[in-house]
Amino acid sequence: MVSYPKFIWRMCVLATEGNWLFYAWMIGLTAVALVGVNAWAVQVTEGMGVTNMSDHVSWGLYIANFTFMVGLAAGGVMMVIPAYLYHNDDMHDVVIIGELLAIAAIFMCIGFVVVDLGRPDRFWHMIPGIGKFHFPVSMLTWDVIVLNGYLLINLHICGYLLYNRYRGIAPNPRWYIPFVFISIAWAISIHTVTAFLYQGLGGRPFWNTALLAPRFLTSAFVSGPAFIILALEVIRYLSKYKVGDGAIKILVNIMRVTILINLLMLVSEVFTEFYTGGSHTASAKYLYFGLHGYNALVPWIWTSVGLTIIAAILLLSPKVTQKPVMLITACVFAFVGIWIEKGMGLIIPGFIPNTLHEIVEYLPNSLEWRVSAGIWAAGLIIYTLAIRVAMPIFSGEVSLEKDTHA
Amino acid sequence: MPEDNTKTTSGISRRTALKGVGATLGAAAFAKAIAPLTTWAKDQSVDEFLQNHYRELTPDQMKEVIARIEAETKEDYGADVTIKDSKAQAGVKFAYALNLSICVGCRKCAKACHVENNHDRATSNSYIRVLEMKKGSLDMAHGRADYSGPVPKSDSFYMPVQCQQCDAPPCVDVCPVEATWKEKDGIVAVDYNWCIGCRYCEAACPYHARRFNWSKPEIPAEEVNPVQGYLSNRIRPQGVMEKCTFCMHRTREGKMPACLEACPTGARVFGNILDPESEIRWVLENKRVFVLKEELGTKPSFYYFFDE
Numbered sequence: 001m002v003s004y005p006k007f008i009w010r011m012c013v014l015a016t017e018g019n020w021l022f023y024a025w026m027i028g029l030t031a032v033a034l035v036g037v038n039a040w041a042v043q044v045t046e047g048m049g050v051t052n053m054s055d056h057v058s059w060g061l062y063i064a065n066f067t068f069m070v071g072l073a074a075g076g077v078m079m080v081i082p083a084y085l086y087h088n089d090d091m092h093d094v095v096i097i098g099e100l101l102a103i104a105a106i107f108m109c110i111g112f113v114v115v116d117l118g119r120p121d122r123f124w125h126m127i128p129g130i131g132k133f134h135f136p137v138s139m140l141t142w143d144v145i146v147l148n149g150y151l152l153i154n155l156h157i158c159g160y161l162l163y164n165r166y167r168g169i170a171p172n173p174r175w176y177i178p179f180v181f182i183s184i185a186w187a188i189s190i191h192t193v194t195a196f197l198y199q200g201l202g203g204r205p206f207w208n209t210a211l212l213a214p215r216f217l218t219s220a221f222v223s224g225p226a227f228i229i230l231a232l233e234v235i236r237y238l239s240k241y242k243v244g245d246g247a248i249k250i251l252v253n254i255m256r257v258t259i260l261i262n263l264l265m266l267v268s269e270v271f272t273e274f275y276t277g278g279s280h281t282a283s284a285k286y287l288y289f290g291l292h293g294y295n296a297l298v299p300w301i302w303t304s305v306g307l308t309i310i311a312a313i314l315l316l317s318p319k320v321t322q323k324p325v326m327l328i329t330a331c332v333f334a335f336v337g338i339w340i341e342k343g344m345g346l347i348i349p350g351f352i353p354n355t356l357h358e359i360v361e362y363l364p365n366s367l368e369w370r371v372s373a374g375i376w377a378a379g380l381i382i383y384t385l386a387i388r389v390a391m392p393i394f395s396g397e398v399s400l401e402k403d404t405h406a
Numbered sequence: 407m408p409e410d411n412t413k414t415t416s417g418i419s420r421r422t423a424l425k426g427v428g429a430t431l432g433a434a435a436f437a438k439a440i441a442p443l444t445t446w447a448k449d450q451s452v453d454e455f456l457q458n459h460y461r462e463l464t465p466d467q468m469k470e471v472i473a474r475i476e477a478e479t480k481e482d483y484g485a486d487v488t489i490k491d492s493k494a495q496a497g498v499k500f501a502y503a504l505n506l507s508i509c510v511g512c513r514k515c516a517k518a519c520h521v522e523n524n525h526d527r528a529t530s531n532s533y534i535r536v537l538e539m540k541k542g543s544l545d546m547a548h549g550r551a552d553y554s555g556p557v558p559k560s561d562s563f564y565m566p567v568q569c570q571q572c573d574a575p576p577c578v579d580v581c582p583v584e585a586t587w588k589e590k591d592g593i594v595a596v597d598y599n600w601c602i603g604c605r606y607c608e609a610a611c612p613y614h615a616r617r618f619n620w621s622k623p624e625i626p627a628e629e630v631n632p633v634q635g636y637l638s639n640r641i642r643p644q645g646v647m648e649k650c651t652f653c654m655h656r657t658r659e660g661k662m663p664a665c666l667e668a669c670p671t672g673a674r675v676f677g678n679i680l681d682p683e684s685e686i687r688w689v690l691e692n693k694r695v696f697v698l699k700e701e702l703g704t705k706p707s708f709y710y711f712f713d714e
Contacts, residue, residue, distance in 0.1 A: 016425055030432060038439040045446040047644045048603075049620035058608040058618060118603020118618065118645030121455060125583040125602055132459055132584040132600075140582035140606055202702040203576065203612025279547040356535060356567060356614045357546040 002400055007163050014398065015385040021238065025384065029377040036374010039367045040115050048118055051368050056360035057351040059116070061368045064343030065375070066112035068223070069105050070194045071216060071342055073150065075224010076102035077187035082250050084180050090246025096161065096394065097235075098228050099154050100386040102187070106151040108379035115371050139197045146190045153183045158390070165393050167400045191216045198350065206283035206350045209272075215265045216342070221258040223338040225251040226311075226331040231387070233328060241391050249321050259312045259334060266305075266341075282357070287349040294352075296361045301345045307337035459584070460597040460637070471599075472636065479641060485630035489640050492658035494591035500652050500707065501592070501679040502663075503689045504566060507713035509673040511536055511557040511564030518668030519568075522653060523639040524631050526623035533650035534568040534665060535614060568665070569594065569615035569650035570698060570706030577607035577616060577649075586647070592707050593652050595637040601646040608647065612699050613706075616649045652676070679707075 002010075018026075043050050053060045079098025083091035114120050125131040126144060135141040157179050164171040195213035202208055229251050236243045273284035285291050290298050314320055314330035321327065353359045364372075392398040453474060457463075463471065472489045479487050516532040525531040537549035541561055549565065558564065575594050578586050585601040588594050608616040622644040634640040635655025642648045653663035657676070666674040677686035689695065695709040 027428075030435075034435050034439045037436065038442070041440045041442040041446075045442045047619070047621035054620070055608065055614075055617050058605045113604075116604065118605070119601065119643075121450065122583075122600070122602045125459075125585070125600055134582050134584045137579050138582045138606075140580065140604065144582070197606075198609075201576065201580075201610050202704075203610060203699070279545055282547060350609070353547075354614055355612050356537060356551060357549065358551050358614075 002167065004159075004163060007166060010403065011162075011389045014392075015389050018388060022384075022388070026381065029381045029384070032377035033374045033381065036371050036377065039370035039374065043115070043367060043371065044120065052362055052365040054360060054362070056354045056358065057348060057362035059347055059351070060362055061344070061364035061372050062112045062116040064347040065372050066109055066116070067194060067216075067347060068339050068342040069109045069112060069379075070147070070191055071220030071223055071338070072227060073102045073105035073109060073147075074187040074191040074217070075220040075222070076100075076105060076228070077184055078221055078224045078251065078254055079228060079247075080180060081184055082254075084177070085184070088246075088250065090244050091250060094228075094232065094243060094247045096158060096390050097231055097387065098224070099158050099183075100383060100390060101224070101228060101231070102154045102183075103151060103158065103386065104379045104383035106147055106154075107382055108375050109147055111375040111378060112372070115375065139193065139200060142193045143190075143197060146186065146193050150183070150186050150190050153179055153186055157183060158386075162390055162393050166398070188217060191220050198346075203355050204350045205280035206287075207346075209269065211265055211269055215262065215269070218258050218262045218265060219338045219342055222255055222262055222334050223342075225255050225258075226335040226338075229331045230328065230335070231383075233324060235387065235391065239391065241395055245321065248327070252315060252321055252327070255330075255334065256315050259308065259315060262338075263308060263312060279357070282353050283349040286352050286359070287345060291353070292359060294359050294361050296363055297344065297348060297352075300340050304337045304340035304345055307333040308341070311337060454599065457599050459600050460595075461587075468636075475640065479630075483625060483630055483641065484627035485625075485632060487630060487632040487634050487640070489634045489636055490655060491636040492655060494589045494593070495658065496590075497680055498591045498678045499680050500571070500657060501677065501686050501690070501709065502571075502652065502707065503675040503686055503693075503695060503709040503711060505673040505675070505713060506563055506565060506710050508671045509564045509566065509669075510671055511538055511553070511562070512670060514668045514670060515566055515665035515674070518664040519650070521629075522631055522656075522664035524623070524625055524634070524641045526619075526621070527625055527629070531617060533615065533617065534566050536564055536566045538562050539565050565710070566665075567613055567615075567698065568708070569652075570613050570704065570708040571650075571652060573705035573707060574703060576610040576612065576702075576704060580606045580610040582606065589637075589654075591658070593654055594649065595651060595654070596647050596649060597637070598640075598642050598646045598648065603645040603647065605647065612702050612704060616647055619644050619646055619648060 051060060076098040079091060079095045082088045083095045114123070117123070126133060126141075128135070133141055135145070157176050160176050161171055192213045195216040198204070198207035199209060199212040229248055232243045232248060235241055270284070270288070273281045282291060286294065287297050287301050289295070311330045311334035314326055314333070317326070319326065320330060348362055352361065451474070453470075457471060458467070468491055472491065476487055476489055479485055513536050516534040516536060519525070519534050520530060520532045523533065535551050537546060537551055538553035538557075538559070539546075539549040539562060541563055553562075571592050571594055573588075573592070575588060578588055578594060582604065583600060583602055586594060586596045586607055603618070605618055608618060619642050623641055625641065630641070631639060633655065635651070635658075638651040638654040653661075653665075657663055663674075663676055666676050675686050675689050677684035679687055679690065681687060689711065690709065693711040695711040697706040697709055
């Protein structure tokens with residue numbers, strides 16, 4: 001027998017083993033993460049005035065990344081739905097890849113929120129009991145609950161499955177199937193609640209649309225599968241683990257539908273904005289065409305629209321599942337397209353023009369890019385280590401039996 | 407892999423030794439990366455860190471807190487200040503009205519706010535923004551805050567905007583830690599020592615009334631206004647929200663807000679709407695007043711009107 005803490009410790013040791021490519025990747029990521037930590041330390045010390053944010057555009061690259069990352073976390077569960085809802089066996093083997101992605105993405109979400117706080121040292125004010133938790137009125141408290149809950153659920157599912165697989169014991173469905181179904185519903189909730197953060201603000205017409213939450217979900221179900229396909233391709237090329245084509249085909253089929261629905265919703269939103277006109281269209285005008293000579297976001301949003309359309313065309317081609325280059329291009333384009341759309345293209349125009357109709361533009365500065373890159377690197381470290389440990393357990397290469405006889 | 411089995415003389419494999427070196431280097435690099443925080447940590451006090459929410463502080467605790475903050479202000483800014491925690495009075499609900507027919511757009515109110523409320527000098531911050539609006543439209547899209555030249559211009563009217571002290575304030579609803587709330591006399595207050603600086607309230611406010619302390623405010627000692635209120639014009643810490651408090655430290659002591667006193671045309675009317683004899687009450691009863699963005703349902707306590 002091996003206790004759960006002891007199992008965790010063994011996995012931590014296992015996570016430090018790898019070939020030279022693994023070490024190079026980890027050292028590179030660590031370096032980027034440390035650059036981010038340093039930039040954040042400067043920001044805490046000097047104040048957030050070292051960023052390009054202002055009282056006019058008071059949320060920037062951090063909250064943009066946070067919003068996208070919630071989608072990625074929710075999208076990770078796209079692996080789970082076909083596997084458990086439709087009993088698709090191709091998906092069972094790789095379902096853990098999606099759940100681990102959800103875990104890594106939630107860590108990144110928390111990171112992006114923490115670096116956006118003016119007073120991270122007062123984080124405890126939010127802890128129910130000792131602080132003041134403004135539940136249920138503040139949507140941000142809902143977000144705290146759903147994000148942390150989602151993290152715990154996925155940690156439980158992954159931990160339970162890996163622990164039992166390692167011990168060679170068949171997992172008891174009673175201890176994880178209910179949680180899998182909760183996690184599916186919960187994934188919907190994290191992105192819905194995050195959309196509600198913005199769409200409930202009457203003073204920001206650009207966000208104040210009922211379509212925001214459905215669009216968040218749809219785009220999450222593009223970016224999530226896109227990232228998982230890329231991860232599966234990397235695993236396939238860089239390790240000896242066999243990833244079946246079946247899983248990739250299902251994910252491509254999901255993306256074919258969601259990317260089109262996302263484009264349809266985009267058209268619907270753009271139509272409403274521009275056909276109605278009036279001053280509440282100002283933000284959309286600024287975003288897509290520029291307003292009164294200010295047009296910093298125009299290249300961003302058209303890049304996003306272009307990438308998403310190209311990705312949709314590539315994905316719709318029947319050849320996409322046979323040609324890895326085509327598939328990878330489609331996934332990268334879709335991923336980057338959604339990253340812009342759910343990030344800079346969503347958060348920044350909410351503030352431009354501001355509530356008094358003044359226009360002050362915003363583009364992130366180098367410090368904000370460094371902090372953000374640091375969080376991405378930290379998230380990728382978590383994801384790499386998690387997969388590094390999970391794959392050999394699932395393939396049976398690492399098990400309690402082998403460890404005891406070694 | 408073969409090198410795993412290659413033992414060095416001490417019996418430790420080369421890989422383990424390399425991992426140890428890597429971990430040490432990593433820890434050293436991490437320490438170096440967070441080094442800037444040591445400057446920050448120096449300025450933090452345990453008492454401040456553990457300080458309770460404004461509304462939970464006992465009178466004795468409040469005394470200690472005020473003494474601490476006064477001492478810190480002396481240390482940081484070289485100024486001797488007195489901080490008072492004036493409370494809302496029973497039977498008082500403040501309201502403000504502004505006569506758009508006679509406002510000339512001189513921005514003296516914004517300047518007075520800057521001085522009275524100990525705003526950061528470098529950014530010329532103020533809780534008031536004055537919009538130059540084209541006659542014939544109340545749409546802010548046709549106004550501008552960055553106007554210059556002699557005022558008033560014949561084709562324009564001027565609309566100062568500050569916190570509307572809403573009766574249904576979206577900023578209060580969204581705050582995740584109850585660091586901002588509505589006082590009994592209608593003023594929306596912020597606990598500068600409780601706010602976590604998430605700026606959700608700033609996104610929620612439809613009137614651009616909230617400001618964030620992006621850096622530590624800088625004010626020369628001789629320019630610091632020493633008459634300070636705990637919930638109003640004391641010098642704010644870095645990284646927290648602030649806003650107009652209708653000059654709580656003045657108005658709760660029977661004085662008028664600084665912006666009103668500075669107004670050369672008498673465009674501003676302030677008072678207690680629960681007092682039937684007050685001037686504000688007369689304005690609300692006899693003028694055709696309106697509020698900004700009424701359709702949002704924020705129920706402002708700040709009214710505008712035209713004379714004619």
